Amino acid sequence: MIKDTIVSGNLQKFQEEYEFAHLTEDVAFEHFVNYLTISRINSQAFDDVEYLEKVNIDNGQNLGIDGIAFLLNNTLVFTDENVxxxxxxxxxxxxxxxNIVFTQAKATQGFELGEVLKFTEAVKDFLxxxxxxxxxxxxxxxRKxxxxxxxxxxxxxxxxTSSPSCTLYFVTAGNPNTDENFDKxxxxxxxxxxxALPVLKNVSIQLISKDILNKFYDxxxxKIKKRVNFKNRVDLSENGEIKNVGKAFLGYISAKEYLKLITDDDDNFMRNLFYENVRDFKGEDNKVNQEIADTIKDRASKDKFVLFNNGVTIVAKFIDTxxxxxxxQIVNYQIVNGCQTSNVLYLNRQHIxxxxxxxxxLKLIECTDNDITSEITKATNNQNPVPEEAFIALEVFPKTLQAFFDNYSRKxxxxxxxxxxxxxxxxxSxxxxxxxxxxxxxxxxAVVSMFIEQPHSTHRFPGEIYKQTTSKIFGKEQKMFTKEQSHFxxxxxxxxxxxxxxxILNNDIDKKYKPFKFHLMLAFRLLATNEQMNNFENIGATEKYCSAILNKLWQSNVSLDLFKKACLAVDRAISKHRDKPYYSLNRISEFTETLKEEVRKIR
Structure with missing residues (x-):
């Protein structure tokens, strides 16, 4: 049982947010540890809660390893196709x-050498x-x-130069280890x-105690608060003339001070600060990044860095001067532009x-208005090519869609x-x-599964799905998220x-159907209505079509009956594909076609 009040409270919040209240404390703690450690590499790694369950390979079975995660370019991968x-x-x-990450979580009061050795031996066996x-x-x-x-x-x-790396996190809810022999x-x-595996460039075993775990959670x-020297600045908001913006400064900051903003107390790079940045790090071999690094290393050009670099933009919830x-002092901030500069500075910090x-x-802005922050993000990231889908959230359709969700959900x-x-x-709150x-x-x-009838494509990366999915059902431009489309x-x-x-959470549907949830979405739609689907730009017909589905979805007895029929269709489709590996059926287009045939028979 976890005795530390803060760890216990943070775990409880996590269970409420991810609806893990039904789990035992030990299993919930495993998910909690996987979430916090891997999210430090990519704050959006678990954009689907199901990924947490995929990463957890123990579920209370005492295998010696609780979580295994493979990250390529900081992105979780689960299939050969992703690789x-x-x-x-x-x-x-x-x-x-x-990055290969292993975790072991113990809801205990301290570190036991025997448990740590069991963990490391299990990792060696896996590798x-x-x-x-x-x-x-x-x-x-x-292993495959x-x-x-x-x-x-x-x-x-x-x-x-840095990959592959392997990190082992042994986490307890107790006090830190103080035994030097233990550390040796x-x-x-x-x-x-x-x-045993020389191909690994870096291997690190991290012993995480309650204090570090609570810091990871914050x-x-x-919940980040950093104090740095930013004396070379001009106050852009001195007269309060920038609407809906608090303080705003433009200036320059020394690299050694800036490094304080992007590193934690253990000198680790704080990747979570960049989840609003539309570009991920392009690597040290990228031409522009090589030039940044060369400038840092060259004594003759160091002082000209401020002239060569486009700079960094930080948006904070509060700035104390x-x-x-x-x-x-900068509180709860995000670096919305400057990912490449920040990474190169960190990687070359020994030269600083x-x-x-x-x-x-440096441009430092205090702002709590999401729309203004979006505009700042877009404006400061338009100098170089960016993947098309990166700016979708900043366009007109997603704004009106968000309002639609808010208003229609009242019904x-x-x-x-x-x-x-x-x-x-x-x-x-x-x-x-x-x-x-x-x-x-x-x-x-969701849309590709239910309306484009491609639930077998959902294991692919969403940006890839977006770019490669075209259909007449979207309307004249044949792509998602155009402003002429219905929100329904x-x-x-x-x-x-x-x-x-x-x-599934309430056990009304067996958990075995969870890998086929996207297929169930398609099956439900086909069972809920016999009408022909119009393209999304036919506003009236689309609303009528979707309203019929929602009407049945909102009636709990009707929807449960239809979902059970959908599960039956999945079972029948599985039985007709026994020649294929069960775990890969949800990624096969032929399985989707068989499912549709079985739905038609049931209907």
């Missing part, structure tokens, strides 16, 4: 980053070419994925793992040290939300459960997803 996508994108530049622990489907599939990621073909695409044994285990909730000497010659152009039995900007509902929040990536998968299909598909998750 191939990254390989193709990096085959000529060799800038792919690979071995001749594992002892065999026969569990989940582990066997993860590991072999693909660590294959010669993939490693040829990897940035070999941990270091020995790091060396043994690296010797960082995840964006009541300090002497030009200090400012106490050097005050490197100055960073529904339960409210769901469209999150146009990442984590914008974080500050609502009480916390909104994640199952009720739908962001862009979930929206894409987007809302209807999301509410159907929400309804399925709730039925």
């Amino acid at each position: 191939q996508k990254f390989k193709k994108a990096s085959e000529f530049s060799s800038n792919l980053s690979v 071995s070419d001749t594992p002892v622990w065999k026969g569990r489907k989940e582990l066997d599939e993860l 994925l590991k072999d693909t990621i660590l294959s010669y073909e993939t490693l040829e695409c990897v940035d070999k 044994m941990v270091k020995k285990q790091e060396s043994e793992i690296q010797r 960082e995840n909730q964006n 009541n300090f002497q000497g030009g200090d400012v 040290g106490k050097d005050d010659n490197i100055m960073i152009p 529904a039995p339960e409210k769901i939300y469209y999150e146009r900007r990442s984590r914008e509902y974080d500050y609502f 009480p916390k909104i459960p994640q199952s009720r929040i739908f962001h862009l990536h979930k929206l894409i998968r 299909p987007y809302y209807t598909s999301c509410y159907t997803w929400f309804a399925i998750e709730k039925l």
